[in-house]
Amino acid sequence: MPSSRYAYQPSREFHVVVLGAGGVGKSCLTAQFVHNEWIESYDPTIEDSYRTQVSVDGRQVMLEILDTAGTEQFVAMRDLYMKTGQGFLLVFSITSRASLQELVTLRDEIIRIKDDENIPIVIVGNKADLVDQRQVDRAKAFAISQRWNAPYYEASARTRTNVDEVFVDLCRQMLRRDDAPDNSQDLYYDKGEDPSSSRRRRKRKHKHGPRCTIL
Numbered sequence: 001m002p003s004s005r006y007a008y009q010p011s012r013e014f015h016v017v018v019l020g021a022g023g024v025g026k027s028c029l030t031a032q033f034v035h036n037e038w039i040e041s042y043d044p045t046i047e048d049s050y051r052t053q054v055s056v057d058g059r060q061v062m063l064e065i066l067d068t069a070g071t072e073q074f075v076a077m078r079d080l081y082m083k084t085g086q087g088f089l090l091v092f093s094i095t096s097r098a099s100l101q102e103l104v105t106l107r108d109e110i111i112r113i114k115d116d117e118n119i120p121i122v123i124v125g126n127k128a129d130l131v132d133q134r135q136v137d138r139a140k141a142f143a144i145s146q147r148w149n150a151p152y153y154e155a156s157a158r159t160r161t162n163v164d165e166v167f168v169d170l171c172r173q174m175l176r177r178d179d180a181p182d183n184s185q186d187l188y189y190d191k192g193e194d195p196s197s198s199r200r201r202r203k204r205k206h207k208h209g210p211r212c213t214i215l
């Protein structure tokens with residue numbers, strides 16, 4: 001069979017979960033990444049999922065992206081999608097100190113549910129175009145990301161700044177874990193799960209120094 005026919009078939013599929021307080025721009029970041037479109041209106045999300053194929057360092061990756069609800073009334077759904085997620089975009093708005101604070105709880109929950117301190121995470125300070133309304137210092141957000149050993153990006157869904165970069169960084173983290181040779185010994189399957197399924201969890205993780213990307 002000609003290999004060229006299969007050259008662009010994704011070799012990996014990952015579940016990405018976009019989390020953060022209500023109104024920080026999760027849906028807008030996702031819509032810009034998946035459809036290249038800007039949404040001006042605010043329509044609170046319940047839960048939306050998207051499938052999109054991306055090329056990362058020459059490799060085709062299929063992403064299943066879950067855009068979650070920031071509002072409190074839907075928090076009961078969180079446990080479920082945190083279990084399924086393999087990589088997390090933690091989004092706050094640089095115009096809201098409270099939205100950064102909310103990430104602390106979300107990150108704690110992810111670590112608890114995944115039972116994994118080094119699960120792939122990217123911290124996103126969105127709405128970076130609203131410079132006059134900034135409430136969160138870049139240095140402060142970066143310090144938090146360092147403590148969490150996760151990269152920090154300032155982004156703007158409106159200007160499409162760092163939109164691709166945050167998703168690609170997360171993909172790279174997930175690919176690195178998938179590629180790591182010692183992962184083969186660390187794989188284990190959920191009780192009762194079909195071992196041939198691709199839903200796998202990893203116990204030991206690789207540390208990568210935090211990065212700060214500024215506009």
Ligand SMILES: Nc1nc2c(ncn2[C@@H]2O[C@H](COP(=O)(O)OP(=O)(O)OP(=O)(O)O)[C@@H](O)[C@H]2O)c(=O)[nH]1
Pocket residue numbers: 020021022023024025026027028029039040041042043044045046068069070071126127128129130155156157158159
């Ligand atoms: N100026 C500016 N506005 C933004 C940006 N991202 C989102 N917004 C606006 O912020 C509002 C909320 O954006 P959403 O993407 O719906 O926020 P969300 O986090 O998905 O909100 P929930 O669904 O409630 O969790 C909308 O009016 C967007 O137009 C940005 O980068 N810059």
